Amino acid sequence: MSALTKIMKYNEGFVNEGNYQEFETTKYxxxxxxxxxxxxxxxxxxxxxxxxxxxxxxxxxxxxxxxxxxxxxxxxxxxxxxxxxxxxxxxxxxxxxxxxxxxLQAEAILEKIKGQGIDEKCIDTIIQSGISLSDWLTGFxxxxxxxxxxxxxxxxxxxxxxxxxxxxxxxxxxxxxxxxxxxxxxxxxxxxxxxxxxx
Ligand SMILES: [Zn+2]
CATH class of the missing domain: 3.40.1050.10 (Carbonic anhydrase)
Known part of the structure; x- marks a missing residue:
């Protein structure tokens, strides 16, 4: 069963049984x-x-x-x-x-991205547009x-x-x-x- 199917099935029961009532509050x-x-x-x-x-x-x-x-x-x-x-x-x-x-290291995650079939040209195009992927994908x-x-x-x-x-x-x-x-x-x-x- 996919996560979506499981979620939709559970949700139907949650709503029908009124389980939401204990969570009622305002947006403030x-x-x-x-x-x-x-x-x-x-x-x-x-x-x-x-x-x-x-x-x-x-x-x-x-x-x-x-x-x-x-x-x-x-x-x-x-x-x-x-x-x-x-x-x-x-x-x-x-x-x-x-x-x-x-x-998080940018190089390692970029390798994983490429491993998922993302074309290197696509990555180069992003970098050439002025976005620093190495900064964006580096942690602290x-x-x-x-x-x-x-x-x-x-x-x-x-x-x-x-x-x-x-x-x-x-x-x-x-x-x-x-x-x-x-x-x-x-x-x-x-x-x-x-x-x-x-x-
Ligand atoms: Zn965390």
């Missing part, structure tokens, strides 16, 4: 927080359970590595929408140990540093108001234990001064 995050974390499968349920969140508590954005690539990428846009449309007051960047992005060396960089992008963003705090954390993918990298409350005064330059 009750805890007024937005979380950027990794798409790692180990965090699918673990993250929410480990930090005590239930359906409706938070906006959650997931990508490979919990990384904001640049101040105007889709992740940053989602964070801005959370703040300005959904009354979010705190931003959490939560990376994790043993992240696949920590060891240190998760704490990566989290700090993403926190700084949000903190210093010209469209993020001064009253929004930004935290950086790392979670263990087995135990769910959190390590605090940046406490946004501690840095609030300093960041407000920095943000004042932009706002």
């Amino acid at each position: 995050p009750d805890q007024k927080i937005v979380i950027l974390t990794c798409m790692d499968t180990r965090l699918l349920e673990l993250l929410q359970k480990a930090i005590g969140l239930k359906n409706g508590d938070a906006k959650i954005i997931r990508n490979a590595g919990a990384v904001i690539a640049n101040p105007f990428d889709s992740v940053m846009r989602s964070i801005l929408i959370s703040i300005h449309e959904f009354e979010t007051k705190e931003v959490f960047i939560i990376g994790h140990h043993e992240c696949g992005m920590a060891s 060396g240190c998760v704490e540093k990566s989290v700090s960089q993403s926190v700084n992008i949000v903190k210093n963003h010209p469209l993020v108001p001064n009253n929004v705090v930004v935290h950086g954390l790392v979670i263990h993918p087995q135990t769910g234990q959190l390590e605090l990298v940046i406490d946004g409350n501690e840095n609030k005064q300093e960041s407000s001064i920095e943000e004042g330059i932009y706002v």
